[in-house]
Amino acid sequence: MAPKRSIAELYEAARTGERRALGRLLTAVERGGATADEISELAHPDSGTAHIVGITGSPGAGKSTLVGQLVSDLVAAGKKPAVLAVDPSSPLTGGAILGDRIRIEDGESEAFIRSMATRGHSGGLALAVPLAVRVFDAVGYDPVIIETVGVGQVEVDVVGAADTAVVVMTPGMGDAVQANKAGLLEVADVFVVNKADRPGANDVRRDLDLMLDLSHMTGQESETGYRPPIVMASALHGDGSADVWDAVEAHLTHLDDTGLRDARRKHRMRTEVKARLEQAMSAAAEQALDSDTGAGWLSKAERAEVAPTRATNELLALLLNADLSTIQPSDEEHS
Numbered sequence: 001m002a003p004k005r006s007i008a009e010l011y012e013a014a015r016t017g018e019r020r021a022l023g024r025l026l027t028a029v030e031r032g033g034a035t036a037d038e039i040s041e042l043a044h045p046d047s048g049t050a051h052i053v054g055i056t057g058s059p060g061a062g063k064s065t066l067v068g069q070l071v072s073d074l075v076a077a078g079k080k081p082a083v084l085a086v087d088p089s090s091p092l093t094g095g096a097i098l099g100d101r102i103r104i105e106d107g108e109s110e111a112f113i114r115s116m117a118t119r120g121h122s123g124g125l126a127l128a129v130p131l132a133v134r135v136f137d138a139v140g141y142d143p144v145i146i147e148t149v150g151v152g153q154v155e156v157d158v159v160g161a162a163d164t165a166v167v168v169m170t171p172g173m174g175d176a177v178q179a180n181k182a183g184l185l186e187v188a189d190v191f192v193v194n195k196a197d198r199p200g201a202n203d204v205r206r207d208l209d210l211m212l213d214l215s216h217m218t219g220q221e222s223e224t225g226y227r228p229p230i231v232m233a234s235a236l237h238g239d240g241s242a243d244v245w246d247a248v249e250a251h252l253t254h255l256d257d258t259g260l261r262d263a264r265r266k267h268r269m270r271t272e273v274k275a276r277l278e279q280a281m282s283a284a285a286e287q288a289l290d291s292d293t294g295a296g297w298l299s300k301a302e303r304a305e306v307a308p309t310r311a312t313n314e315l316l317a318l319l320l321n322a323d324l325s326t327i328q329p330s331d332e333e334h335s
């Protein structure tokens with residue numbers, strides 16, 4: 001058996017195109033902890049060029065079908081796309097893997113498709129997705145496509161932090177209204193009305209157009225003159241994917257022309273560091289509570305000798321004086 005390779009060795013192998021090494025790095029990214037941090041240190045200097053595209057929309061909207069089509073088109077055009085299909089581990093689906101429906105033809109080995117499970121903790125997603133994207137970028141994949149169901153705030157954040165956010169809708173069920181409620185209207189750079197082979201597709205388009213008219217004065221259109229296009233598609237039948245990608249590329253051109261791509265990068269960095277900070281702070285809070293001092297303040301509060309506010313402030317003072325670098329995420333965060 002070959003000796004176990006170090007993270008640095010795996011990274012170098014992934015850089016030269018070894019898919020198995022890349023797969024192992026991504027598994028480590030998913031687990032988080034110190035190994036994931038090491039991967040981040042290695043990959044960061046090599047990353048920053050890939051076009052990051054988020055694709056979201058309600059369950060079953062046809063995201064994976066569309067992504068599969070886009071990947072075929074991109075590979076045919078000589079590109080090296082990567083796809084990260086984020087699995088929200090929904091109790092409803094029993095954590096069924098979203099990426100399963102992304103079908104890749106034989107010979108399309110230039111593409112790399114990966115499903116990422118979050119194992120029930122939303123903090124993991126906020127940390128693992130940006131790092132996985134960074135790894136894909138660093139080892140030479142471009143574009144990097146993230147597929148996620150647009151249900152929770154974390155998913156909206158993930159997609160909103162992409163260079164280009166694509167929101168997929170379908171006829172019926174008031175999708176446009178739902179997307180508006182979920183906050184997807186603000187983050188969308190391109191709208192796709194998929195399943196345009198079904199009745200009602202034009203109604204969705206009209207609803208969306210109206211909503212864009214209404215948000216016109218406050219949204220990005222008034223600031224930059226960019227109005228998210230609405231692209232009709234029937235991904236299952238191979239229709240519209242080329243138009244979708246044209247719109248995605250036009251958006252990237254818009255970002256470059258206006259200097260907004262840098263703003264997206266900054267926003268992305270802030271979102272990632274904030275998520276890391278929040279996770280570190282939460283781990284630190286647990287540690288403080290488990291310490292002797294923490295137990296002391298807790299029992300004082302229980303005996304009504306101090307109010308919980310006082311106990312909190314005392315522990316907070318302790319935390320802010322502590323060396324945060326010595327605080328490691330607790331084990332259950334990563335198991």
Ligand SMILES: Nc1nc2c(ncn2[C@@H]2O[C@H](COP(=O)(O)OP(=O)(O)OP(=O)(O)O)[C@@H](O)[C@H]2O)c(=O)[nH]1
Binds near residue numbers: 058065066194233
């Ligand atoms: N009629 C029609 N059906 C489609 C179209 N695109 C996808 N579908 C079907 O819709 C169903 C869901 O497609 P997926 O691509 O898995 O949808 P998804 O948004 O990735 O689903 P989740 O990842 O589970 O949220 C499948 O049965 C597809 O065959 C389309 O353009 N027209």
Ligand SMILES: [Mg+2]
Binds near residue numbers: 063064065098101147
């Ligand atoms: Mg899917």
